[in-house]
Amino acid sequence: MRRRNPALRSRPFWAAGAQIHRKRTDMTQNASSTPDEALLQHVAAHRPGRPGKIALDPELRAFVEARLSRMTFAEIEAEVAAHFPPDRRTSLSAIHRWWRRMQRGET
Template sequence: MDNAVNDDIELLEHHLKVAHTAFEQGFKALEKASSELAKIRSAIRQVNIGSLPPCSVPVTEHRRQHKSGRPSKINNDPELQAFILARIDRMTFVELASAVADHFPPSRRVGKSAIHAWYRRQARD
């Protein structure tokens, strides 16, 4: 009976040694990776931003092209845009929305809020 217990203990000690060795190897790999990350961070900090090539397009334009959500109906419909631009200086937004509703089918209609928001964006750009 003692031999069986001793064999079990030796087997467990062997498994503990194997696990400890694997743990040490993993820890050394993590230390090496951490050291490499520190070197990379240091190299990044030393890069002179002025030496980078200039961007040819303003950042705001790039962001505008990749905005989430649906694009404006008015921006995507040149005829609707021309219709609104031809009348915007002599009609209120409510009157303009009514004129759009009279002239365009339901799928192309826009309300006063959409016209107002589009007009404000046009003035800003």
């Protein structure tokens, strides 16, 4: 006969999930204004996947926002490529997706 660990029987199966949720909530309430704040808010909102570069990088976001009213998405992509290193660049489709989310009020 197989024995079960008595520690596992002492608490309900959903208790671990509630504990993780409390930790996530505490992390978002105590978050400072760092780039990690956007990641914490993303996790707290229970959104699948990971947030995009524009949402995580405040400097890149400000750069794109400053050019939205006067440039096309292709022109913004070219400006980002000229001003940012390769690991911080973003594509035309990513700019468009972020812009659509902004229009819907999701970001």
